[in-house]
Amino acid sequence: MDREDTLKRLKSIEGHVRGVARMVENDAYCIDLLRQIQAIQAALNKVSAKVLDDHLHSCLITAIRGEDPDERERVLKEISEVYEMTIKV
Amino acid sequence: MDREDTLKRLKSIEGHVRGVARMVENDAYCIDLLRQIQAIQAALNKVSAKVLDDHLHSCLITAIRGEDPDERERVLKEISEVYEMTIKV
Amino acid sequence: MDREDTLKRLKSIEGHVRGVARMVENDAYCIDLLRQIQAIQAALNKVSAKVLDDHLHSCLITAIRGEDPDERERVLKEISEVYEMTIKV
Amino acid sequence: MDREDTLKRLKSIEGHVRGVARMVENDAYCIDLLRQIQAIQAALNKVSAKVLDDHLHSCLITAIRGEDPDERERVLKEISEVYEMTIKV
Numbered sequence: 001m002d003r004e005d006t007l008k009r010l011k012s013i014e015g016h017v018r019g020v021a022r023m024v025e026n027d028a029y030c031i032d033l034l035r036q037i038q039a040i041q042a043a044l045n046k047v048s049a050k051v052l053d054d055h056l057h058s059c060l061i062t063a064i065r066g067e068d069p070d071e072r073e074r075v076l077k078e079i080s081e082v083y084e085m086t087i088k089v
Numbered sequence: 090m091d092r093e094d095t096l097k098r099l100k101s102i103e104g105h106v107r108g109v110a111r112m113v114e115n116d117a118y119c120i121d122l123l124r125q126i127q128a129i130q131a132a133l134n135k136v137s138a139k140v141l142d143d144h145l146h147s148c149l150i151t152a153i154r155g156e157d158p159d160e161r162e163r164v165l166k167e168i169s170e171v172y173e174m175t176i177k178v
Numbered sequence: 179m180d181r182e183d184t185l186k187r188l189k190s191i192e193g194h195v196r197g198v199a200r201m202v203e204n205d206a207y208c209i210d211l212l213r214q215i216q217a218i219q220a221a222l223n224k225v226s227a228k229v230l231d232d233h234l235h236s237c238l239i240t241a242i243r244g245e246d247p248d249e250r251e252r253v254l255k256e257i258s259e260v261y262e263m264t265i266k267v
Numbered sequence: 268m269d270r271e272d273t274l275k276r277l278k279s280i281e282g283h284v285r286g287v288a289r290m291v292e293n294d295a296y297c298i299d300l301l302r303q304i305q306a307i308q309a310a311l312n313k314v315s316a317k318v319l320d321d322h323l324h325s326c327l328i329t330a331i332r333g334e335d336p337d338e339r340e341r342v343l344k345e346i347s348e349v350y351e352m353t354i355k356v
Contacts, residue, residue: 003113010110014103021099024092030144031167037137038174041130045354048126053347055119060343064331076327078120079346080320085127086354087312134265142258149254153242165238168257169231175265176223181291188288192281199277202270208322209345215315216352219308226304233297256298263305 002054009047016040052082091143098136105129141171180232187225194218230260269321276314283307319349 020036056079063075109125145168152164198214234257241253287303323346330342 006113007110010106010113014106014110017099017103017106021096021103024095024099030140030148031171033140034137034144034171035174037133037140038171041133044126044130044133045351048123048354049347049351051119051122051126052350053343055123056343056346059119061331061339064328072328076320076323079323080316082120082123082127083319083350083353084312084316086350087315134262137265138258138262141261142254145254145257150242150250153239161239165231165234168234169227172230172261172264173223173227175261176226184291185288188284188291192284192288195277195281195284199274199281202273202277208318208326209349211318212315212322212349215311215318216349219311222304222308222311226301229297229300229304233301237297260298260301260305263302 002050006047006050009043009050013040013043013047016043052079055079091139095136095139098132098139102129102132102136105132137175141168144168180228184225184228187221187228191218191221191225194221226264230257233257269317273314273317276310276317280307280310280314283310319346322346 016036017040020033020040023033023036060075060079063072066072105125106129109122109129112122112125149164149168152161155161194214195218198211198218201211201214238253238257241250244250283303284307287300287307290300290303327342327346330339333339
């Protein structure tokens, strides 16, 4: 169900990207292009936030409750890395 | 020519979004999804940077050299707004 | 006057950073620290937006109306670069 | 020890903000101001990344291993929220 929602969002983002390509072909105003691209990025961010939330509620819980300290460390490190990549100025 | 390059990039981004959808369908690992979405965001950023650069070299120059102070102010304000939207935490 | 406003904002940001240091010393909750740091980032973004806006309305106009194409290109390139650094994922 | 490192970073960021204020007083070039502000933001991001990493390795592990499902949900939700605030376009 959640997966269906994510797929629907990605489908819509794909169409949005195609729409921006059409705008480029029709010589749309640059600033309008930039605004549409920002809207696509906001939509992608929502997908990312959803995917991370799922991850925290599944893999992360499993890893932290599991017996393997290396696996736990690996999962925590991945989350830190994703966060660092996200905030990099 | 520049337009061709932008269209090619958007085409590739569209394919990338479709690829992420396939990954979701195939239950890919969450962190791999996040990394692919970040790659798409980086590709969109490159398109944005290119579009802004074109804008600065065309509409902006025309507006600043033109006789209409309102038009000039409008164009400068748009650039400020795009920048503000981009940096908003 | 604008300069006074910018200086006041920077003064307040400096105090905010000091406040976060005190929170660290008092073992504040990590998430509260993160929220305060995000507030500082937002305040810095406002200063940046203001500085860029000033720049567009002064140096940029001068450069574009000036006779020196190299100087004009330099100024446009700087703005593109600042934008690219800002949006980099 | 980690706390000492964080405090040292915050001290240095505070000095950096003061340096930007001095640049403003001395009418520094706008683009140089923007670059310095971006450097400060990058330094703040490093502090954030460190704080989040600490949080994942302490409070999060405690909450997930604890008996209280509400507390666990609260901690996971906070992390999701911090991430969402961070990526907001």
